[in-house]
Amino acid sequence: MSVTMVLGAQWGDEAKGKIVDLLSQDADIVARFNGGDNAGHTVINDYGTFKLRLTPNGFSNPNSMCIIGPGVVINLATLINELNMIRQAGIDLSSRLWISPRCHVVMPYHPMVEAIYEQAKGSSSTGTTGRGMGPVYADKVSYNGIRLVDMQEAGLFREKLQVQLQVKNALFKAFEQAPLDLQTVLDEKLNQFAQVKSMVQEPFGLVQKALANDSNILLEGAQGALLDNTWGTYPYCTASTTISGGVTDGLGIAPRWIKRVIGVTKAYTTRVGRGPMPTELEDATGQVLQNEGKDFGPVTGRPRRCGWFDADLVSFTAKLSGYTEIALTKLDVLDSLPKIKIGVGYHPCGGKGTSAHYWDGDAHWLEGYEPEYIEMEGWLQSTKDVRLFSQLPARAQAYVRRIEQLVETPVTIVSVGPERNATIIRNNQ
């Protein structure tokens, strides 16, 4: 039995896509279980460069099934575009992709409702990706969602949509926005549904059979642990569960099956959108990280906020999700820095000593604390072409070892470039 989870250990964009693509070459199944098209996972492989939001990154392995579990919310237009893009690269996924009929569907009113809330919040807005995630998951838990299965019967779909439009259009009217027309939305969604209908089948049985047969199942997490709706920096977080526990809800895999949990973390920290980020650098070093790391989001193109690696945060998420190992990515981004800092805990702003941890308070509380740092010497050499851990500069090796010591988890994969082969697999080095 081999179930491997790949999860974001920070605030998303840790290079999960690259790590999943790498591991997918041995996978029988690659599955998404959370989030929606707010995710943007970059993959560079023999077929080209892809920035996928919904399609599991097992597409390049012809022997791998791809599954979108019921915890994922589907924007049909995004999915159709991605499948076309992958088809143009010479891969037809229609017989390899199963999408759960239990998946909730992002309707045109969800991003509109989100925009109304974001605008009303003004300077305290979340800074979302604008894909309607908050409203679609809110409709799910308040029994107002529309699922793929509901679209299988046009009459049932119309009834559900009519109720939702009655409520949502009243809101749009109050905020002086044009209402949505029932027939137009109905036609658009039924047309889109028809294009993916053959792939809509419940994967639960397939997954359970794979578990019983000891198949290799690879689980592709979206977002990062610090964006988790419960444990993240609420309300500056996302709407779904982004930690290891999310897979039971989002795919139907019981915890006892999970063997490897790989926490993917950058060798520094980034964050898109608002909310506290204790190790953020708003200076020239932050600019170096952003430029070297090309840190701009694949979904929104927004610049990512950059800062030092925060070991307190990652050791928290390691405990939360039970990482068995860490994939440390973008080490090469630090190549030109003479000194490198690591955050190891917090103290009240203006105070001294490490007196608090992330889990002691909420996002608002965290704003009043600043990090305690340790400093290490930079290695000032390119690591981009290194493929063996023993050939990394000694100071880079020391940096990796310090991180695994602070996070109390072995670093088994080190990434030194965006391409699949720019990777160091550590075999007891």
Ligand code: GDP
């Ligand atoms: P994800 O959402 O976690 O899959 O990450 P994203 O794809 O949103 O962002 C990661 C970015 O870093 C992408 O542009 C990748 O191509 C790039 N990348 C991945 N690994 C490395 C690496 O080791 N070094 C560098 N320089 N870039 C990397």
Ligand code: IMO
């Ligand atoms: P991947 O899978 C980085 C952030 C948004 C915003 C907050 C809420 O590529 O790592 P949402 O649209 O989800 O309601 O936005 O969450 N966010 C991400 N940041 N990577 C992601 O996904 C993200 N998905 C959501 O920037 O701060």
Ligand code: MG
């Ligand atoms: Mg991303």
